[in-house]
Amino acid sequence: MNRRDILRRTAAAGLLATPAAGLLTGCALGGGDEEDSGGETYVGTKTAENPLGVKEDAPLEVVIFNGGFGEEYAKAHEAMYKERYPKAEIKHSATQEINKTLQPRFVDGTPPDVVNNSGAGQIDFNGLVSQNALADLGELLDAPSLDVPGKTVRETLLPGAVDVGSYDGKFLVLNYTYTVYGIWYSTKLFADRGWEYPKTWDEHIALCREIKKAGIAPWTYAGKHPRYMSWPVLSTAVKLGGLDVAKAIDNLEPNAWKSEAMKAAADAWYQIVKDGFILEGSPGLDHIQSQTAWCQGKAAFISCGSWLESEQKNVTPPGFNMSVAPTPSLSSGDKLPFEAIRGTAGEPFMVPAKAKNRAGGLEYFRTMLSMKGAQDFTRKVSSLTVVANSTQGIELPFGLSSVVKALEASGANGFNWVYNNYYRKLERELVDAACGEFFSGRSTPAEFLDACQKGADQIAADSSIKKYRRA
Structure with missing residues (x-):
């Protein structure tokens, strides 16, 4: 083919x-x-x-x-x-x-x-x-x-x-x-250190521990635009529970953000917060600052779209060789395979x-x-x-x-969600704020999902906003 x-x-x-x-x-x-x-x-x-x-x-x-x-x-x-x-x-x-x-x-x-x-x-x-x-x-x-x-x-x-x-x-x-949206890493850094990109969540956490021991932060993110981290959380949930997880969120269905798949995904991603796997100071960084810190080798992973290479071309070291990869599979029972990626x-x-x-x-x-x-x-x-x-x-x-x-x-096996296009405020303001609290450690997984659901309910209840339905 x-x-x-x-x-x-x-x-x-x-x-x-x-x-x-x-x-x-x-x-x-x-x-x-x-x-x-x-x-x-x-x-x-x-x-x-x-x-x-x-x-x-x-x-x-x-x-x-x-x-x-x-x-x-x-x-x-x-x-x-x-x-x-x-x-x-x-x-x-x-x-x-x-x-x-x-x-x-x-x-x-x-x-x-x-x-x-x-x-x-x-x-x-x-x-x-x-x-x-x-x-x-x-x-x-x-x-x-x-x-x-x-x-x-x-x-x-x-x-x-x-x-x-x-x-x-x-x-x-x-x-x-x-x-394409995924998790980015430097193949040079990984090759130099003998690391392999993790395909499962357990492998991801084990690698994060190894990276941290090497004196490098496993993760950084755009703290001033924390919705960037909603993408891997949602990807993890969709791969675990299937496309219906995304469709329910897109369609503003009651408690869509509190599905079992979303709960499992939020619990998993909370581990990088509580175990200190995020670069110190990340909540105060914008997208360029966090991406630059990543290019400088201060962190191993970052969540972004495929514009990243262009956006960072002036500061990316020669031979850095950035690569994108899917989110690791949360369990052997995921409905979508590891290779499934959002685009x-x-x-x-x-x-x-x-x-x-x-x-x-x-x-x-x-x-x-x-x-x-x-x-x-x-x-x-x-x-x-x-x-x-x-x-x-x-x-x-x-x-x-x-x-x-x-x-x-x-x-x-590719997938996507569209609530961010349907209801800009939901992602850019409400989910963004919830991610800011969650990934800075100020809220729990349950509180994070509750905040996202309240945002979705607010949009659903607003009769001035035209509603769309994803088939």
């Missing part, structure tokens, strides 16, 4: 799960429709060479989230766009505060043409969707690929990529990257409904989803995209190679 087939089967198995949105915003976001685009719009003539009807001299404004992927990849995509439309002036900007920067422009009807709505300061998708503030991207999917002959854009994407970003049957958000499409991009150059925005996405655009992105930021077969012929960095290998091993 080739890599393309593996990724397709993995995605089809549910790694690319259907998302939804965050919480409703407190003000109108300047929604629109095909006839109401906030004033003058730029419209060109549709031809075989210009299937989206881009006006060749229309300006294009692109706003990028300046996070782990940086902004250079976007400048490269803009240059590719410029090659096709040399008369178009492109305005580029990058920020870490998408909401603060752009929400006023959505409100007054003057949004950019392309927005990378990502990061902690993103605009909540629930509000954007419910107020019709996003353009329908369906036309993009039916347009021919820029450089894959005989195929539409839709036909070049991994299965499920369209579902992630579709709301009530409309494709509104392009999630561009394919992200999903992410890094959302959107074209506002009132963008003046909506056709240009769609064409920019067509550029991103070309084989050339996808491969350039992977080379620059060490991350996979949702474009199938786009890693072939690329010499992948060590960390990203480990991501691909992990996906190959996981195969059809």
